[in-house]
Amino acid sequence: xxxxxxxxxxxxxxxxxxxxxxxxxxxxxxxxxxxxxxxxxxxxxxxxxxxxxxxxxxxxxxxxxxxxxxxxxxxxxxxxxxxxxxxxxxxxxxxxxxxxxxxxxxxxxxxxxxxxxxxxxxxxxxxxxxxxxxxxxxxxxxxxxxxxxxxxxxxxxxxxxxxxxxxxxxxxxxxxxxxxxxxxxxxxxxxxxxxxxxxxxxxxxxxxxxxxxxxxxxxxxxxxxxxxxxxxxxxxxxxxxxxxxxxxxxxxxxxxxxxxxxxxxxxxxxxxxxxxxxxxxxxxxxxxxxxxxxxxxxxxxxxxxxxxxxxxxxxxxxxxxxxxxxxxxxxxxxxxxxxxxxxxxxxxxxxxxxxxxxxxxxxxxxxxxxxxxxxxxxxxxxxxxxxxxxxxxxxxxxxxxxxxxxxxxxxxxxxxxxxxxxxxxxxxxxxxxxxxxxxxxxxxxxxxxxxxxxxxxxxxxxxxxxxxxxxxxxxxxxxxxxxxxxxxxxxxxxxxxxxxxxxxxxx
Amino acid sequence: xxxxxxxxxxxxxxxxxxxxxxxxxxxxxxxxxxxxxxxxxxxxxxxxxxxxxxxxxxxxxxxxxxxxxxxxxxxxxxxxxxxxxxxxxxxxxxxxxxxxxxxxxxxxxxxxxxxxxxxxxxxxxxxxxxxxxxxxxxxxxxxxxxxxxxxxxxxxxxxxxxxxxxxxxxxxxxxxxxxxxxxxxxxxxxxxxxxxxxxxxxxxxxxxxxxxxxxxxxxxxxxxxxxxxxxxxxxxxxxxxxxxxxxxxxxxxxxxxxxxxxxxxxxxxxxxxxxxxxxxxxxxxxxxxxxxxxxxxxxxxxxxxxxxxxxxxxxxxxxx
Numbered sequence: 001x002x003x004x005x006x007x008x009x010x011x012x013x014x015x016x017x018x019x020x021x022x023x024x025x026x027x028x029x030x031x032x033x034x035x036x037x038x039x040x041x042x043x044x045x046x047x048x049x050x051x052x053x054x055x056x057x058x059x060x061x062x063x064x065x066x067x068x069x070x071x072x073x074x075x076x077x078x079x080x081x082x083x084x085x086x087x088x089x090x091x092x093x094x095x096x097x098x099x100x101x102x103x104x105x106x107x108x109x110x111x112x113x114x115x116x117x118x119x120x121x122x123x124x125x126x127x128x129x130x131x132x133x134x135x136x137x138x139x140x141x142x143x144x145x146x147x148x149x150x151x152x153x154x155x156x157x158x159x160x161x162x163x164x165x166x167x168x169x170x171x172x173x174x175x176x177x178x179x180x181x182x183x184x185x186x187x188x189x190x191x192x193x194x195x196x197x198x199x200x201x202x203x204x205x206x207x208x209x210x211x212x213x214x215x216x217x218x219x220x221x222x223x224x225x226x227x228x229x230x231x232x233x234x235x236x237x238x239x240x241x242x243x244x245x246x247x248x249x250x251x252x253x254x255x256x257x258x259x260x261x262x263x264x265x266x267x268x269x270x271x272x273x274x275x276x277x278x279x280x281x282x283x284x285x286x287x288x289x290x291x292x293x294x295x296x297x298x299x300x301x302x303x304x305x306x307x308x309x310x311x312x313x314x315x316x317x318x319x320x321x322x323x324x325x326x327x328x329x330x331x332x333x334x335x336x337x338x339x340x341x342x343x344x345x346x347x348x349x350x351x352x353x354x355x356x357x358x359x360x361x362x363x364x365x366x367x368x369x370x371x372x373x374x375x376x377x378x379x380x381x382x383x384x385x386x387x388x389x390x391x392x393x394x395x396x397x398x399x400x401x402x403x404x405x406x407x408x409x410x411x412x413x414x415x416x417x418x419x420x421x422x423x424x425x426x427x428x429x430x431x432x433x434x435x436x437x438x439x440x441x442x443x444x445x446x447x448x449x450x451x452x453x454x455x456x457x458x459x460x461x462x463x464x465x466x467x468x469x470x471x472x473x474x475x476x477x478x479x480x481x482x483x484x485x486x487x488x489x490x491x492x493x494x495x496x497x498x499x500x501x502x503x504x505x506x507x
Numbered sequence: 508x509x510x511x512x513x514x515x516x517x518x519x520x521x522x523x524x525x526x527x528x529x530x531x532x533x534x535x536x537x538x539x540x541x542x543x544x545x546x547x548x549x550x551x552x553x554x555x556x557x558x559x560x561x562x563x564x565x566x567x568x569x570x571x572x573x574x575x576x577x578x579x580x581x582x583x584x585x586x587x588x589x590x591x592x593x594x595x596x597x598x599x600x601x602x603x604x605x606x607x608x609x610x611x612x613x614x615x616x617x618x619x620x621x622x623x624x625x626x627x628x629x630x631x632x633x634x635x636x637x638x639x640x641x642x643x644x645x646x647x648x649x650x651x652x653x654x655x656x657x658x659x660x661x662x663x664x665x666x667x668x669x670x671x672x673x674x675x676x677x678x679x680x681x682x683x684x685x686x687x688x689x690x691x692x693x694x695x696x697x698x699x700x701x702x703x704x705x706x707x708x709x710x711x712x713x714x715x716x717x718x719x720x721x722x723x724x725x726x727x728x729x730x731x732x733x734x735x736x737x738x739x740x741x742x743x744x745x746x747x748x749x750x751x752x753x754x755x756x757x758x759x760x761x762x763x764x765x766x767x768x769x770x771x772x773x774x775x776x777x778x779x780x781x782x783x784x785x786x787x788x789x790x791x792x793x794x795x796x797x798x799x800x801x802x803x804x805x806x807x808x809x810x811x812x813x814x815x816x817x818x819x820x821x822x823x824x825x826x827x
Contacts, residue, residue: 036675042544042591042786043544043591048544049544050544050545050546050548051544051545051546122553122555122556122559123555123556123559124556124559125552125556125557125559125560125563126556127545127548127549127551127552127556128551129551129553129556130551181593195774196591196592196782197591197774197778197779197782198675198676198677198774199675199676219676221674221675221676221772222675222772223674223675223772224769224770224772224778225658225769225770225772227658227661227662227770228661228674228770228771228772231661231662231664231665231666231671232665232671232674232675234665234666234669234671235665235669235670235671237671237673237674386536386538386785387546387785388536388537388538388542388543388785388787389536389537389538390538391538391542391546391547391549392537392538392539392542393537394547395542395547395549395550406547407547418550418551425550425551426547426550426551428550429547429550
């Protein structure tokens with residue numbers, strides 16, 4: 001028995017070795033873009049999905065009324081034009097007469113009305129509903145016009161409508177209850193197949209009102225490990241990839257056949273203090289922490305310098321010179337004095353929470369902050385958590401400090417009203433009520449003049465950094481990598497992949 | 508009652524225990540399906556919106572009621588519906604299982620094909636330089652984490668030779684055997700590497716024990732060729748610890764090899780469980796864990812039956 005056993009094993013091994021050498025790369029099919037990302041979409045309902053990974057997929061399939069271009073200016077999508085009334089309480093859209101759903105039916109005002117009513121219906125459980133509460137009613141006077149009547153002037157409403165969470169879906173599909181199981185939009189690509197956490201197959205929508213799509217389709221593979229994505233790019237098995245980890249992204253330019261697209265994004269890395277807990281309830285203590293942190297050092301050490309130190313306002317058009325903000329130049333002496341003034345000359349102990357791998361730099365950020373704060377006597381205990389556990393603690397405001405990567409918006413009001421207004425949905429997370437912040441937010445919401453809005457939010461930012469409920473650190477980049485023969489991709493500050501609709505593959 | 512019947516009767520009891528454990532454990536972890544889906548945006552939900560989602564995910568009932576409802580389903584062969592996949596749990600698991608089974612079998616082949624001969628070889632050259640070489644190699648194999656091995660292989664192939672198996676789109680064996688094996692051989696080698704090291708060590712020490720036994724000395728003094736003594740007389744008796752090790756290891760591998768599946772982007776059971784836990788897909792986590800526990804019990808039973816075949820002196824179920 002022993003002899004036979006071992007002979008079989010040896011021949012089995014020989015076969016295995018022979019097959020190992022038979023590994024070959026598959027040839028490219030010229031017109032289908034082969035793409036990879038490490039995190040897959042988690043669902044198909046455009047109104048309900050909030051994860052970046054889902055939105056990246058859904059914005060190829062569905063369209064909102066308007067969308068942002070690369071400079072965050074609003075451009076037409078399903079709507080061809082739009083207009084606020086003089087009192088700011090009425091918003092009128094004219095729909096693009098060529099806009100069609102992927103089943104060939106035109107996008108009608110009734111679809112727009114039904115879509116927004118679905119988002120506003122609490123039974124739908126769309127988190128984005130919070131942005132649309134000022135909509136009092138929706139009217140459809142003719143077959144190309146939709147009028148939103150608002151309960152109060154709401155300038156940021158228009159930018160909120162540029163989100164895929166406000167996508168226009170067919171009224172018939174809403175009635176049939178098939179949103180989320182069947183993807184039927186008006187966007188540049190049709191979803192042919194979705195195998196969760198494994199693969200998506202998209203084909204170009206030839207009837208797309210936005211113009212001709214240059215590729216036949218996109219095959220998306222989910223490769224959970226980003227070094228494997230880089231290896232696949234290197235061996236030309238994929239044409240285009242989305243990367244999250246700055247350490248992997250910085251390796252891309254070293255490859256001769258690859259191009260890296262690096263775009264500053266709106267999301268911000270921040271150290272959230274909890275002003276409802278002692279001693280962070282003391283203004284001087286919060287300011288001391290802000291002064292003791294070297295933001296550039298956090299960026300350099302945790303994220304190999306891939307990013308930019310930022311204040312609260314990260315959107316182009318509103319950003320100010322960060323170096324002019326309170327204590328953006330590290331001042332340990334001032335920090336120590338502030339601590340002594342507050343009666344904490346000896347320092348104190350606190351716990352900081354951070355999520356494993358979300359962002360990839362979270363643990364490193366916490367460690368740098370820990371060592372910087374040690375210099376003013378603050379002993380930080382770092383508690384790493386699985387993302388979901390972290391989110392649970394974060395939503396309950398159950399932390400002394402938290403290292404976070406929070407999403408940004410194109411409009412300062414939409415971005416921060418949730419935290420810094422008295423009725424903000426996440427007021428319990430921020431745990432800080434300030435009359436000045438609240439009134440500046442309300443002013444900014446109603447002001448229609450862009451220059452005046454900018455001044456209002458600049459004041460808001462300056463005050464917010466001074467009272468230091470949080471310590472804003474830096475914004476990072478979103479990365480895509482592509483073969484040199486892939487052309488025409490335009491990234492946006494939202495990290496959107498919508499630019500794939502204009503991509504072509506050169507032979 | 509025969510040994511087999513008694514063992515089989517304990518199956519449902521163990522499964523029931525496992526099911527309670529996993530049902531409670533996954534719900535004790537902070538965060539639920541709602542925060543898993545929405546992240547921090549879950550804080551924007553109104554109470555009515557939250558209730559609507561809780562009812563959609565089936566987590567609005569008290570935990571006992573949820574368990575009872577789920578258990579009734581299990582007895583009817585229904586493990587529930589996965590909210591991520593929108594399909595019955597059992598179907599999703601059975602789609603993933605062939606890959607995991609194939610990977611486990613292949614890495615076991617790699618491990619035994621390398622480990623057994625190496626172990627036997629080292630034992631026959633006890634304390635010589637070549638024995639030391641094998642032992643050092645085995646030590647390295649056992650102490651290198653498999654994700655390091657995997658990443659090194661991928662890097663060396665892609666950067667050094669410009670080749671790599673197709674990743675992401677998995678080809679089942681019966682669709683295209685060559686392409687399938689091309690995709691599976693590297694993960695199997697990666698997993699088999701550490702496994703081979705343990706097999707080497709175990710078979711070496713077992714072989715050393717057996718080689719000093721009287722019957723081996725008798726065989727040798729009777730003039731039986733050395734080759735035959737080793738492979739025919741000694742090895743079968745040295746196999747028992749190897750079988751034990753392989754059985755346990757194989758059981759683990761059937762639960763999926765999370766890291767290796769992540770690195771090589773293989774849609775196996777390990778990634779399925781990981782994603783299910785991260786997305787709080789309760790029905791899927793429960794179904795997977797039950798399935799894995801069941802496999803483990805079957806393997807253990809098979810290993811016990813195999814002992815009796817290898818060594819007829821072992822009588823299962825009698826006395827100790």
